[in-house]
Amino acid sequence: MxxxxxxxxxxxxxxxxxxxxxxxxxxxxxxxxxxxxxxxxxxxxxxxxxxxxxxxxxxxxxxxxxxxxPPHKRAPLGLARTFQIPRPFGSASVRENVAIGAMFGRAHAGVDEALEMADEYLKIVGIYELRNKEAKLLTPLEKKLMELARALAMKPKLLLLDxxxxxxxxxxxxxxxxxxxxxxxxxxxxxxxxxxxxxxxxxxxxxxxxxxxxxxxxxxxxxxxxxxxxxxxxxxxxxxxx
Amino acid sequence: MIAEQLAANIIYGLLLGGVYGLATMGLSLIFGVLRVVNVGHGAFIMVGAFTAFWMFTLYSIPPLASIVVAVIVGLAMGFVVFMTIIRRLLDAPELSTLLATFGIGVFIEELSKFFWGPDYVGYSWDIGGISLPFTELPFTKLYAFGSSIVIAALLYVWFSRTKLGKAIRAVVEDKEGAMVCGINVNMVYALSFAIGIALTVTSGVLVTLFTPVGINVYMGGDYTLKAFVIAVLGGLGSPWGAFYAGFIFGLLENGSYTLLGLIPGVEPFGLTRFVSFTALLLILLLKPTGLLGGE
Amino acid sequence: MFKFKSLIIPFAIYIILIAIGLSQPGLWQPIMYIMFYIGIGVALNNFMGLTGYVDFGYVAFLAMGAYGMGVALGYFTYLGIWAIPLGFVLALIFAALLCTAVGGVALRLRGAYFAIATIGVNEGLRYLIEGAKIWGGSEGIILSGKLRKTFGPEFANYLSTFVADAALIIIIFIASVITVYMINSRVGYALLAVREDEDAAKVMGINVTKYKLIAFFTSATIGAMIGASAWTLKLTYVFPEDVFFIHYTVEAIVIVMLGGAGTLLGPVVGGLIYGALKYYLSVILPGFQLLVFAPLLLVIVVAFPEGVVGFVKKKLQERGIIEYIT
Known part of the structure; x- marks a missing residue:
């Protein structure tokens, strides 16, 4: 269980x-x-x-x-989620957003490793070409995909999609x-x-x-x-x- | 001796507390409606104090009559500041409005210094007083207290009886709901900001009735800090909470001043301030909705 | 390492400034004046720029540093030259103590409540020192006589000129390295998330309190070092009225906003422009510098919220020059 x-x-x-x-x-x-x-x-x-x-x-x-x-102790155990209304870290780039997931989630990656993982997951969800864009400039669909990449980069055991x-x-x-x-x-x-x-x-x-x-x-x-x-x-x- | 001094200071604290309350209502109203903390609050109190000073010195207009001038000056300043700056920042991060109101305060102070100079000025309006067994109560302070009560009462009536007043209350309680009901939120914002500033400038006039010789372009900083303590005490964003909290603060300030003066080797003025800021931190930490606030 | 590329431009600015100061003896004091503003900008940026919290009581940390050095030189004068390192240590300790106290209370609060609390801390501390007559109360600590008696007039003079200035320059270099290191480390990424959306950051596994405290602590200790050297050591007195003067906080905030929050180059450029402009204005418009800076702050906040460097950075975003500017 x-x-x-x-x-x-x-x-x-x-x-x-x-x-x-x-x-x-x-x-x-x-x-x-x-x-x-x-x-x-x-x-x-x-x-x-x-x-x-x-x-x-x-x-x-x-x-x-x-x-x-508290929430910040649950994520490293392997929990990740997306939000119904996406909550990107707006002024950070798409790549940084996903890398933050990799750094502080269960993946617990170092900075360089996390940035590589970010690229990998951005390719998986298909928005790799947007990686240097400011996250707040994405379309609603792109934001959702970015959140999905961010959650996956955390290497969760349980992923909650809202x-x-x-x-x-x-x-x-x-x-x-x-x-x-x-x-x-x-x-x-x-x-x-x-x-x-x-x-x-x-x-x-x-x-x-x-x-x-x-x-x-x-x-x-x-x-x-x-x-x-x-x-x-x-x-x-x-x-x-x- | 001590008992008499304490009694005198308590009465004095209550009278001053009324003015403190009025001086904070504007701050709380603006926060309640716009979610903007006016860090330049004290500068508007200073403008009120100078209004009283110049009206009295140049035209021999008694301070109570200057209230009318102060209301007009305050409404105008509030409207201009809102239209030029605050309006553009309503959707910006909180940081922006904090810095902007700070900048506005400093600008008003520096501009005042440019025109009126950096020195302390004052006036003398001697109209006698009432003799109590333990102290002399000048009419000026009683008038200041009375004016605060009357203005607060008028505002209360305006809020509860008029359409505009009700609209403001609706926005405070539920911004989106108010929009749905067809209230022009932007107009409510402009009006609330202007009224908030007008209240603040008016309280500046009344402040001079307590300290008629303490008028200076930098006098506001002190009142900004006191207003923060009072506003938090009354529950940030609640004008009526602020009005009642003004009395509490006035009593505490003057009561503790007397008592702290009994401790040898300390300076009661500084320690009183220390006590009030400690209270501020404790309230923020333990009950950020204010002592008088609800959930 | 490539991450430290972004130190190149700030370091070049420092070195050019120092070179100008050394080659033109009349310009040394103006240069140090500018360096002080760069210093407080860099120091405050480590907290305000990285977390997005406005600390209106920031000057209290400079004050703690000033008092640390003041207490060491004023009450431990018999240690001779060792009183100076002790001063820096005390500056650190005082700042750390205040940081712990404030961090425990104020950092639990957000936005406006945090800003109000920090003003409360700054004023409360000042009035505690004045009211309870700590360290001379409102009369402060005056060191010039003691220093001259202990070290002789020549060495005392050397302390307040050369040593104080050298210390400030070293502090700025170290603080710059710390800033760049922080921005590029996990701390920087965590704070980026906190700045944008604190609740989402928590759900991503970020211990927001921990990272806010790291930034707060770093910024506070750098501020304390600047207070110890640029104020106490240089001016040889500590008055509570001066060291808790809220206008220094405003100046630091203007510098961070002017240059652009969250980057190292931001506060450096901000400090350079602000310091130079203020010095010039103090010559042509003595006493009314703020009359110019207050509207300037308003213009930045309303029309130019990302600051000079932020604006340029945006323009350069796709050209690969960007890594020099974080």
Whole structure:
């Protein structure tokens, strides 16, 4: 077991954003998390990456209790994430952005090594030619790809993708799903991908799916099976998904 | 003897506290609405003090009447500064507005020095006072206190009764929400900045009623620092919190001055300052929303 | 190593300045005046330029250095010449103590709250020294008589001219090497991330507090060394009113912004322009230099936020000359 959440609860004032949630992620697996807006997905990511500390429950990563660990101590263990709205280090170059990931993530590379790794991962995601550009000048799609390269350069064991594919055209989506699948196999990374709407994409990518609703786990299981479950269809305003 | 001195200083501290509160409301209003810390705050207090001085010296206009002039001067200065500088920096990093307001403060001071010289000036407006058993309370200080209360009250009414005042409050509470409701946020910004500066310049007039001979182009620095302490005490960004915190600060300052004076071998003036800055750091660390602030 | 290429231009500037000063005896003092401003620019840049935090109380570190040297020369005069190294050590210790105290409190705060806290620290410390009458209180420490009695008038004079100036020059060279080393090391990359997005930096595995403290500490100790040599040793007195004067902080901030924050060449060029301009203005417009610099700061902030060097750097970005300028 790579990651295990036990009975995790997070409240904001009177609102229970995540409610007694259990979640398990196996090493190297591809998990999809779906749920409508406000179902607690982003809070869940913030709990795993350490931005929030849960009010109740435990988070265990590779057998180690990381519930109260600050974010900067989690990343070196092998956690990496992208953000729904990309957060590049704007005035740094694209290459520097990715190198920072390599330096302080699990890869823990020295400066020169990190810069080389940055080039390598920029080639993988296909924006190598933009490496000397200031990150804030990238297009939204390029920013997302840069964040993906930055997260991969950290050499994570668990990669959390936050609406990575949202707003992309179908061609790009297929390209990026192939890319993630390839890197995931090569480096044995567990990838958790969170989506609000792109059910089609999730069927292509995830082996297993967890459906969240109002901070709770509504359902979990093999992708196609879960997404066609009547309860899920109801949550998503009816209609078959696949 | 000590008890009498303490009693006198407490009353004095309360009266001065009212003026301190008014002198900080502008700073808090500007931070609350625009998220800009006016590091050049004290320079505007200095402008107010000189307004009182020149009106009195040149035209024999009593300081209380100068308040009207100060409000006009303050609104004009606030509007000009906002349109030329602050407006361009609203989306810039915080560093930029800190440096810009600092630069504005220094510029106003240096320009004042250029025209009015570096020396201390003062005036004497003797209108008697009330005799208490332990001290003499001059009317000037009572008037200053009264004016602060009246101005704060008028502002309160304006904020709660008028459309514009309500718009400002809406922006303070929720900027995006206010935009959605059709409030012209830029106009609210300009207006709040101008009102904030006008309040500050006005408080400069009242300050001279306490220290009529301490008028100098560099007098503002001291008030900037005090205003920071008071604003943080009242919860940065809350004008009413600042007004109440002014009283607390005035009391603490004058009370501790008396008490610290009892310790042999120290200089109570310096130590009082030390105490207030230590309080500032403690509040920032323990409860950055201010003693009077909520969550 | 190629990373130290960016030292070439600053070092060339220092050497040319010193050469001018040595060849034209009348220009030595103006040159040292400029070197002082380059020094405080480089020192402050190591914190403000690299982290993006504005420290309005920065001058307190120069003050700690000034007091370190002042205490050594004033209270340990019997050590003779050894009082000077002791002075530098005390300068370091005082600055480190203040750094620990401030770092523990203020560095937890961000943006405006940090700026306000640092002003509080600077003023609080000054009034503690004046109020509790520490080290002579508001009367300060006056050294000229003691130095003349202990070392003889000639050597005392030699101390406050040659030794003080040489010390400042050495400090600037060392500080420049430290700056370039920091920018190109993990520390520099970590701070780059902190400056841009502190929360994202944390998620990337960066211990932001640790790196902010490293920058704070480096900048503080360099400042203290400058205070010890360019103030106490050179002027032979320490007055709290002078060493805590907030205008020095403003000057350092203007220099960093003028030249461009976050590079070494930035504060060097900034210090050079500022020092030379201020010296010239003090001749033609004595007492009103700030009347020129305040609007200058406003223009930079509003229209030119990356400073002179930042602007040039951008222009050169694709031409491969860039590595000389970090």
């Amino acid at each position: 790579l990651l295990k959440l036990e009975n995790v609860t997070k409240r904001f004032g009177g609102l229970v954003a995540v409610n007694k949630l259990d979640l398990e992620v196996e090493e190297g697996e591809a998990l999809g998390i779906v749920g409508p807006n406000g179902s607690g997905k982003t809070t869940l990511y913030n709990l795993i990456s350490g931005v929030y500390i849960p009010d109740e429950g435990k988070i265990i990563f590779e057998g180690k209790d990381i519930t109260n660990l 609406e990575l594919l949202a707003g992309m055209n179908p061609k790009d989506i297929d390209k990026i799903i192939d890319l993630i699948k390839r890197v995931k196999e090569e480096e044995n990374i567990a990838v958790v991908s969170m989506v609000e709407h792109l059910m089609h994409a999730i069927t292509k990518f995830a082996e297993r799916v967890v459906v969240m609703h109002q901070g709770r786990k509504l359902l979990e299981g093999p992708t196609i099976e879960v997404l066609n479950h009547p309860e899920v269809i109801e949550v998503y305003l009816g209609g078959r998904v696949v």
